[in-house]
Amino acid sequence: MVDIKTFKQLALSFAGVEEQPHFEKSSFRVKKKIFATHAPDSNVICVKLTEIDQSVFCAFDKTIIYPVNNKWGKQGWTLVDLQQVRKDMLKDILTTAYTGVSSPKKK
Incomplete structure (x- = not known):
């Protein structure tokens, strides 16, 4: 189990990440792109x-x-239950999400 404070600390530990509002949620962004909410x-x-x-992670x-459970899920948006996920797994998930959003797109 991971608490919200630990999740936020992990999300904000990556270079250039900012926490900003996104509708009724908090978003975590790098280069103005959201990698977690x-x-x-x-x-x-x-x-x-x-x-x-x-x-891979869902497996x-x-x-x-x-x-x-909608078109966003088919585009890679993925839910993670903090009450059940291990901290090391969450760190891997956040690292993967951050890297995917922060890395330049390949042409």
């Missing part, structure tokens, strides 16, 4: 992964890490 009073976060990374346990 968190709604207040929720133990679930949402991260931006590639479709391949999403399938671990779909009750803990699972795609958003």
Whole structure:
């Protein structure tokens, strides 16, 4: 289990990350691009992964890490249950999401 404070510390530990409001949620951004969001009073976060990374992490346990249940999920947006995820797994997920958003796009 990971608490919200630990999640925020991990998300903000990457270079250039800022926490900003995003509708009713907090978003964590690098280069003005969102890689994670968190709604207040929720133990679930949402991260931006590639479709391949999403399938790899979801294969671990779909009750803990699972795609958003709509078109956003098909684009890699993935939910993570903080009450069940291990801290080391969360750090890997956040690192992957951050790297995917912060790295230059390949042509």
